Amino acid sequence: MDITVAIDAMGGDHGPHVTIPAALKALKDDDQLNIVLVGLSDAIEAELKARKATTSPRLRIHHATEVVTMDEQPQSALKNKKDSSMRVAINLVKSGEASACVSAGNTGALMATARFVLKTLPGIDRPAIAGIFPSQKGKTYILDLGANADCTPEQLLQFAVMGSMLVSCVEHKEKPAVGLLNIGSEDIKGNEVVKQTGELLRKSHLNFYGNVEGNDIFKGTTDVVVCDGFVGNITLKASEGLAQMMGRFLAQEFKRNWLTKLMGMVAMPVLKAFKSRMDPRNYNGASFLGLRGIVVKSHGGADSIAFLNAIHTAVEESRSGVLKRITEQLEIEHIQSQQIAFANTNSSDNE
Amino acid sequence: MDITVAIDAMGGDHGPHVTIPAALKALKDDDQLNIVLVGLSDAIEAELKARKATTSPRLRIHHATEVVTMDEQPQSALKNKKDSSMRVAINLVKSGEASACVSAGNTGALMATARFVLKTLPGIDRPAIAGIFPSQKGKTYILDLGANADCTPEQLLQFAVMGSMLVSCVEHKEKPAVGLLNIGSEDIKGNEVVKQTGELLRKSHLNFYGNVEGNDIFKGTTDVVVCDGFVGNITLKASEGLAQMMGRFLAQEFKRNWLTKLMGMVAMPVLKAFKSRMDPRNYNGASFLGLRGIVVKSHGGADSIAFLNAIHTAVEESRSGVLKRITEQLEIEHIQSQQIAFANTNSSDNE
The missing domain is CATH 3.40.718.10 (Isopropylmalate Dehydrogenase)
Structure with a gap:
């Protein structure tokens, strides 16, 4: 089954240096997977170039001008960074352009933003x-x-x-x-x-x-x-x-x-x-459950192998x-x- | 400083087979320590004999006719076994004959009995x-x-x-x-x-x-x-x-x-x-704190080395x-x- 996953390319301690090699590996492993890399297009393109990779119909870039930092207060991120890579990746799930999103960013901000954008499922008080x-x-x-x-x-x-x-x-x-x-x-x-x-x-x-x-x-x-x-x-x-x-x-x-x-x-x-x-x-890749969309949180310090596991989790949840x-x-x-x-x-x- | 510790000789999964060798070792290590072994005197004497040990002014036996089992309900032990080795050992702390007691018995029963017999310190709601x-x-x-x-x-x-x-x-x-x-x-x-x-x-x-x-x-x-x-x-x-x-x-x-x-x-x-x-x-030997007396709980499955550590804890608490x-x-x-x-x-x- 063809699915699309949105990746917050800027999230985590290492940003594109980790998220992009993981994304490339995920695409190589699974030919029915499409990925949208969300974040500062310059940074993403530079990392792709360094990896001798290019965009394609299966690997697109969605530019987002802001980045939520790892120590930012969730409510501040929610209010002040409406064009953050995290928020835009979640927006893509909301609009249906992606069936799941993966981020290694700030947990509190990711949860607050996901709840705000996606809302909870009927019957769920809190994710x-x-x-x-x-x-x-x-x-x-x-x-x-x-x-x-x-x-x-x-x-x-x-x-x-x-x-x-x-x-x-x-x-x-x-x-x-x-x-x-x-x-x-x-x-x-x-x-x-x-x-x-x-x-x-x-x-x-x-x-x-x-x-x-x-x-x-x-x-x-x-x-x-x-x-x-x-x-x-x-x-x-x-x-x-x-x-x-x-x-x-x-x-x-x-x-x-x-x-x-x-x-x-x-x-x-x-x-x-x-x-x-x-x-x-x-064991990397925690699932935010109870939202009207699939959001998977990678550990902030994840390397590309760990982040790849978080992508796999998002793919599994989408397909199943x-x-x-x-x-x-x-x-x-x-x-x-x-x-x-x-x-x-x-x-x-x-x- | 001379101190006396009461030992629930029958407590734990192994009873006297563990508590008595530990008591003998404790006495050997510390010549200012006295021990009262509380429990069925026949069982205690048999174990002492097997270890080629005898009672002395430093090692006394205090007979108690009952034993609290490891799966007994705390309230039942408290109400029905007033002459249990556990209860009598705590009584010796209450009366001042011992400055601390050590038991590897049923945790719930030990806590309930200790609270009932010793009461809590002024200012303490619960131990x-x-x-x-x-x-x-x-x-x-x-x-x-x-x-x-x-x-x-x-x-x-x-x-x-x-x-x-x-x-x-x-x-x-x-x-x-x-x-x-x-x-x-x-x-x-x-x-x-x-x-x-x-x-x-x-x-x-x-x-x-x-x-x-x-x-x-x-x-x-x-x-x-x-x-x-x-x-x-x-x-x-x-x-x-x-x-x-x-x-x-x-x-x-x-x-x-x-x-x-x-x-x-x-x-x-x-x-x-x-x-x-x-x-x-x-790390064996948990302290029940907040009581008007020192009670140390050994793990039920403790061997004599572990039980000895619980005795040491009781001694340390008493002396300090x-x-x-x-x-x-x-x-x-x-x-x-x-x-x-x-x-x-x-x-x-x-x-």
Whole structure:
């Protein structure tokens, strides 16, 4: 299926130096993909030239005069940079010229702009950020990773629906198992919001596994783990910090003296295989779910391999029709959830 | 300084087989330490005999007829097992016969019993569980690790005071840096409870660093990290799960074929050094803070090396007078916090 992805060519710590080689590779890998590079045309053309590449019907440039910086306040970007590469890339999704957009730019600005331009799906209070963690069984999708610090049980139910449909589409699983992140497996465990969310999930049509604990993320107990953005973001950052520390400890032990260095040289192929298995680039590309359009956020510091994975995610979501699946499932759950509490639906998508 | 520690000899997955060898080693290491082994005297005596050890003025047995099982409901243990090894060990702290107690038993039952028997310190709403995480700089103390799923800003302030005094006493740091676990470093970040807690902490007399993120735990940005028990427990379990997964991945890579196995044999000394650096036994012993007595919880699956570390923690806390320090600091902060909101102090320590 022919699809077009809009890329915020200027976003991230490295801008076109990363986004453009990734785009070129994506086009080479997939001959039914078209890409629109959005940003300062001079910078984009210079990078293309340096890569001995040219525009074509499959690779177009859409000029945008402004760039949102990585530390800019979301509301300021939203109000003052209406011709930013980020905003214009999202506009292309809104107008239907692209079926998805990918950006490595400022997360807060990207979320605020995407919500403002695209609006949320019917039934969704607030969009969530879904990301992938490695697990002993493969990978675990978690949401929300930080868009919503305070969540209601109804919002967490919406996240469960969105995460479930995402995994169903992207991983081709019929009924992904959904876990509710909690501090014990019994139904009575946890804070008030989580207890009420458990009740809603048990009444839903999702494949609800029940409560899961922090270690279940890495065991791969369920395909999807649902939590509020406060817990999700802290879990994400703590995991990054721990993995980094363990990697550093391992390196330090091998660098201790000439003998251990020698051992390290001998074991290098295995250590490389281990490193590649934990490589965060393989898990790059967080999905903004709940919007009327597909938006994928790459890590700001991504290199072109990592950014390419974010493009792949956007392509997969577009081809598998994740928006349609989410909308349909929301309707199914909506019928049921109207009897419970769905009053504040769609109340906050128009700032 | 001569001190006496009461040990719940029956607690944990392995009971006397672990608690008694650890107690014997603790006595050997520290000739100003006395230990009371609490539990079924037959079982204790049998284990002592197997170890060719005997009771002495420094090692006494205090018979208790019941044992709280690892899966028993806390309230049931509290009501129905008044002569359990756990309860009697806590009673010895209450009566002053011991200055601290250590148990590897059921966490919920231990907390419920400790709160019921010892009561909370003046100014403390609810006790918290403080544990140690490894960091790139050494270690980071975190609380709460799961005693309180929902917390008010005032309770989080109390946790900050308790954690700060614990580190001050046990690590001999004058003014430990306290971080508030959040999803961004700016004051405006986070959920409502955390934002209000930040305000209280900025007004406190503690060495408040500001917000810290998940990765700061392992970077060692601050000595103490404060969070509610929901976030703390999920972070703890997720970290355990990730470390376990990484260890397994590393082992799998070395076991892939005869060549990688050979590499693993060559690198074994380094891998062992790495493993020992991450060894959770080194971090065993969580402190129940906010009670009118010292209670240290060992991991249920602890071996005798791990349990010994929990005994060391109890000894350190006793000798350094952590209860007095917490009480004094609570008084200092109380003066200030009465102007803010301290209404619900001591409301819930008598179930």
